Amino acid sequence: MTFPQDQAPLLLLQDVRKSFREPDGGELPILDIPEFTVEAGEQVVIVGESGCGKTTLLHIIAGISRPDEGQVRIAGWDITLLSEAECDRFRAENIGYVFQTFNLLPAFTALENVLLGMTFGRGKPDVKRAKQLLERVGLGHRLHHKPRQLSVGEQQRVSVARALANRPKLILADEPTANVDSSNQQAVLDLLREGCREENVALILVTHSPEVARQFPRIVHLPDINLVLSHRRR
Numbered sequence: 762m763t764f765p766q767d768q769a770p771l772l773l774l775q776d777v778r779k780s781f782r783e784p785d786g787g788e789l790p791i792l793d794i795p796e797f798t799v800e801a802g803e804q805v806v807i808v809g810e811s812g813c814g815k816t817t818l819l820h821i822i823a824g825i826s827r828p829d830e831g832q833v834r835i836a837g838w839d840i841t842l843l844s845e846a847e848c849d850r851f852r853a854e855n856i857g858y859v860f861q862t863f864n865l866l867p868a869f870t871a872l873e874n875v876l877l878g879m880t881f882g883r884g885k886p887d888v889k890r891a892k893q894l895l896e897r898v899g900l901g902h903r904l905h906h907k908p909r910q911l912s913v914g915e916q917q918r919v920s921v922a923r924a925l926a927n928r929p930k931l932i933l934a935d936e937p938t939a940n941v942d943s944s945n946q947q948a949v950l951d952l953l954r955e956g957c958r959e960e961n962v963a964l965i966l967v968t969h970s971p972e973v974a975r976q977f978p979r980i981v982h983l984p985d986i987n988l989v990l991s992h993r994r995r
């Protein structure tokens with residue numbers, strides 16, 4: 762199935778398959794997804810038991826990992842056809858990623874971490890925008906602090922600002938609240954969702970938390986779209 766460009770979803774996965782090699786040399790199928798789409802600006806949560814392939818799916822959408830087969834179209838581009846360097850550039854320009862473990866660069870300040878994210882993107886680092894984003898996540902008074910001088914909730918708020926910095930089309934968030942204390946979990950989630958809404962960025966978020974999942978307008982239970990898991994259940 763092909764979509765005319767103007768009606769195409771922001772993200773289209775088609776016939777995506779991914780296996781890993783087991784220590785004994787055998788193949789371990791993880792994903793077999795006939796179709797999965799996300800519209801521009803849509804907010805989707807992905808749930809499913811541990812080991813069912815949620816992180817693998819995010820890595821394939823981000824182009825960090827390649828599927829064995831299938832198309833991954835983002836804004837019309839099939840990223841599986843790009844070279845590794847082209848894929849890295851495409852990701853830097855179009856996709857923000859929020860990790861469970863924040864992945865901030867420890868030697869750099871909050872402001873520098875956001876600016877560094879911009880250097881891999883479209884234009885020059887925009888100090889005004891970086892400061893505005895950090896102010897928006899409540900860290901206007903922590904611009905020059907390094908990650909170790911920030912609380913874990915503050916570190917995750919820096920990574921939310923960093924993910925939005927390049928005006929991406931899509932943000933992928935892998936358990937972004939799992940390592941944040943409970944008093945900051947809702948704040949991080951709200952900042953991420955509001956930031957995406959304000960800038961019309963689509964959000965795909967993986968979580969184990971039912972409290973987080975139920976706040977989303979669309980909940981995708983990975984086993985429902987993944988034939989590997991539906992076959993295993995039989």
Ligand SMILES: Nc1ncnc2c1ncn2[C@@H]1O[C@H](COP(=O)(O)OP(=O)(O)OP(=O)(O)O)[C@@H](O)[C@H]1O
Nearest residue numbers: 781782783791809810811812813814815816817818
């Ligand atoms: N590089 C790899 N080589 C071999 N097996 C892998 C590799 N990466 C992941 N796996 C396996 O693939 C399966 C899916 O892993 P994945 O991290 O995507 O699951 P998940 O749903 O995100 O799990 P969790 O909720 O526990 O984070 C797991 O069984 C894992 O052991």
